[in-house]
Amino acid sequence: MGDGFGTVSTTAFFIEDGDRFVPTEAAGGYWRPNTLGGRFVGGLLGLGLERAYGASDLVPARLCVDLIKMAPKAPLQVATQIIRQGRRLLLAEAQLIADGDVVARANCLYLRETENPDSPTPQSPSWRVPSPHDxxxxxxxxxxxxxxxxxxxxEAHDTPRRRLAGEGDAPSSAANPPVLGPLSPFEARQAWVRETRPLVEGQAHTPFTRVALAADFASPMAHSSLGSIDYVNTDFTVYMHRLPATEWLGFDMVRHHALAGVAVGECWLHDEMGPVGTINVAAVAQRQA
Structure with missing residues (x-):
């Protein structure tokens, strides 16, 4: 199918060649020419971790991706190792390597499934928003x-997201171009997101790779003004109590705080069945090259 509304492209972000992942033109980054976007880095690291350690009774409860440097648009390798393995948990690490240089790394904490206590703690409610199909x-x-x-x-939040005077107004002439399109204002920023391309040619997305590939989206969600994105994230950390059950992922922007060019942001993550977890990001002020 073509690249029109609601369709899926057959052009993958990477082609697998032996132990290397070769980027296609679709995997280009926003901040600098001939680099990869952070979400493609997260996707490859997540794929490597899942291939090595994924199991049906292990929940990837935390995925932390460190974007050490801008990854080049060049053949990449993923190396993995176990940091700690026990009866109830497995902690694993992955490195993304370009020509012998480590450009990003991730660690994933897997927790083994068990049963909820007999006296369960009350759970937070799901968000009440329209389905992506509506x-x-x-x-x-x-x-x-x-x-x-x-x-x-x-959905109205219990804690209003106040904004400072002038925050979110029209960007200055020095601002970077926006990446989100027509999203709602800061105090009402929620969206459904769906992948339209495979991560690797010939391979379908899994629930975990969908999250690993999409989680970087929390940065522009949290750090964009109404008309620009002027922060680049240095990491993202996903906490999940379960994997998503649908292809649509819901992002609910909860917080953005910044001072002296350093910012942190948070989004709540959902699927069409309900809450999945949270995503936190750290970022620094950046001009597009």
């Missing part, structure tokens, strides 16, 4: 399909 498609942005949740249909 929202209008947006133009394909090449990497994913985004369906923003309109401000008048969003």
């Amino acid at each position: 929202l209008l498609p947006q133009p394909d942005r090449g990497h994913w399909e985004i369906r923003p949740i309109p401000a008048d249909r969003r």
Whole structure:
């Protein structure tokens, strides 16, 4: 199928060649020419970890990706190792290597499934927003399909997300171009996201690789003004109590705080069945090269 509204592209982000992953043109980064976007880095690291250690009774409860440097748009390798393995947990690490140089790393904490206590702790409610199938498609942005949740249909938060005077106003002439498209204002920023391309040619997404590939989206969600993105994230950490059961992932932007060019952000992660976990990101002010 083509790249129109609501369709899936057959062009993958990488082609697997022996023990190397060769980027295609679709995997280009935003910040600098001939580099990879952070989400493609996360996707490859997640794929390597899942191939080595994924198991049906292990929940990847935490995935932390460190974006050590901008990964080149060049053949890449993934090396993995176990840090700690016990009866109830497995902690593993992956490194993304370009020409012998480690450009990113990740660690994943797997927890073995068991049973909830007899006296369960009350669970936080799911968000109450429209299904992605009830929202209008947006133009394909090449990497994913985004369906923003309109401000008048969003869920009201118990803690209002206040904004400072002038925050979110029209960007200055020095601002970077936006990457999100027509999302809602900061105080009502929620969206459904769906992958429209395979990560690796000939291989279908798994629930874990969907999250690993999409989690970097939390940075522009949390750190974008209404008309620009002026922070580049240095990491992202995903906490999950379960893997997603649907291809649509819901991002609910909860917090952004910044001072002296250093920012942190948080999004809650959902699928069509309910809550999945949270994503936290750290970022620094950045001008596009």
